[in-house]
Amino acid sequence: MSKVARILFSVAAVMAVATSSAFAAEGGAAAGALWAKYIGAGLAIGVAALGTGIGQGNAIKGAVEGISRNPSASGKISTTMIIGLALIESLAIYALVVALILLFVV
Template sequence: MKKVLVLGSTLLFSLLFASLAMAAEPAGGGAAASLGTFFSYSVLAAGFGMGIAAFGTGIAQGLGLKSAVEGIARNPEASGKITVTMLIGLAMIESLAIYALVVALIILYAYPMTKPIAAALGFKI
């Protein structure tokens, strides 16, 4: 029941904040959005991407570490193999956040492609 309550309240608040962010109209009163608006959407997308990746990475690393510690507690003689496997697994999990960081940096700093993408999406350049 507690998980359902937490999930429901999280969903409610994220929908509430998303509706507040999307309720604002462009400065021109309905005119095409400018390149600055496109850049602010890019920053928002990069932030959400990194946030989701960091959340997933944290959950996965916590579960992996928990399982490794339980395995070592049950069989202390296998601690060497478990530790090596755990470190390799943690490195693979951490690569998720690194890939998300690379994609976020590409989104933020890919200036040569900013104008063609914004024009294709209908933003005023």
């Protein structure tokens, strides 16, 4: 298991324990639920931004490598890359909508 995965699992475990102890407190349940909403919304948009950033970086890297190997295909490669980047960015927007729902609806 990689170091990053271990760190992520450790952070998730600490948050799960902290959230359950906040819900168990008398009189502080509302504050615990509010805290959990903020953490959930932050994690939703943070993980989405991380994933889409990595995806966009890989897409651009592949497009630049393809154009450098075959400059005559740059038009098709660029068009496909831009459509792909728009689809990748839509995932981040969906995560933003989920985060806003967590904050204001739930």
